[in-house]
Amino acid sequence: DIQMTQSPSSLSASVGDRVTITCRASQGISNYLAWFQQKPGKAPKSLIYAASSLHSGVPSKFSGSGSGTDFTLTISSLQPEDSATYYCQQYNSYPRTFGQGTKVEIK
Amino acid sequence: EVQLVESGGGLEQPGRSLRLSCTASGFTFGDYALTWVRQAPGKGLEWVGFIRSKVYGGTTEFAASVKGRFTISRDDSKSIAYLQMNGLRTEDTAVYFCGLTEYSSNWYISYWGQGTLVTVSS
Numbered sequence: 550d551i552q553m554t555q556s557p558s559s560l561s562a563s564v565g566d567r568v569t570i571t572c573r574a575s576q577g578i579s580n581y582l583a584w585f586q587q588k589p590g591k592a593p594k595s596l597i598y599a600a601s602s603l604h605s606g607v608p609s610k611f612s613g614s615g616s617g618t619d620f621t622l623t624i625s626s627l628q629p630e631d632s633a634t635y636y637c638q639q640y641n642s643y644p645r646t647f648g649q650g651t652k653v654e655i656k
Numbered sequence: 657e658v659q660l661v662e663s664g665g666g667l668e669q670p671g672r673s674l675r676l677s678c679t680a681s682g683f684t685f686g687d688y689a690l691t692w693v694r695q696a697p698g699k700g701l702e703w704v705g706f707i708r709s710k711v712y713g714g715t716t717e718f719a720a721s722v723k724g725r726f727t728i729s730r731d732d733s734k735s736i737a738y739l740q741m742n743g744l745r746t747e748d749t750a751v752y753f754c755g756l757t758e759y760s761s762n763w764y765i766s767y768w769g770q771g772t773l774v775t776v777s778s
Contacts (some may be wrong), residue, residue, distance in 0.1 A: 581764075585701070587701075592768040593693075594768065595765055595767065595768070598760070599760065599761070599764070636701055638701070644703055645706070646703065647702070648700075650701075
């Protein structure tokens with residue numbers, strides 16, 4: 550199985566900060582990488598697919614990059630509503646696997 | 657508007673069975689695949705399984721943790737997908753989400769349902 554490792558596990562940043570989360574795959578996954586946002590008690594929400602393509606309706610402050618084994622999710626200007634846990638997921642091979650999550654808090 | 661609604665969760669004893677439903681609306685259900693993902697209390701997301709659209713054979717894939725115990729089926733005429741869970745274990749306790757899964761070079765989840773809680777306990 551492909552292991553997905555996110556870093557950091559949690560972070561605290563101020564409103565307006567630029568925030569970057571990294572996701573590393575244990576083997577190459579091309580660009581078959583998705584990012585999801587989950588707020589407490591809610592369903593996940595799809596943000597990005599194909600490593601860098603934004604889902605419809607997702608604000609442009611979110612961006613993704615990477616290919617192969619190393620990927621990043623960037624929030625260009627952190628807002629209070631961005632407080633959530635973010636997960637990466639590879640969909641290159643089965644079983645699909647998720648990272649352990651990165652909890653983003655507002656200072 | 658795309659909507660996915662899970663139902664069928666509840667309390668069940670170890671070894672018993674439960675069937676979850678994912679009812680879809682707002683899109684042509686038969687054109688898409690469907691994924692099940694679960695989240696144990698206080699834990700991260702775990703991929704459970706997946707069923708392709710009929711055009712791609714309607715075949716399924718499963719995580720090792722549920723393979724041989726869980727099955728996924730679909731009724732495109734009713735826009736419903738099912739997760740049949742047999743031989744339930746306490747570690748199957750989780751919120752189960754279904755996800756609309758699209759194809760663009762590969763299958764990825766684009767929309768999620770709100771989830772249904774399954775508790776396995778004696």
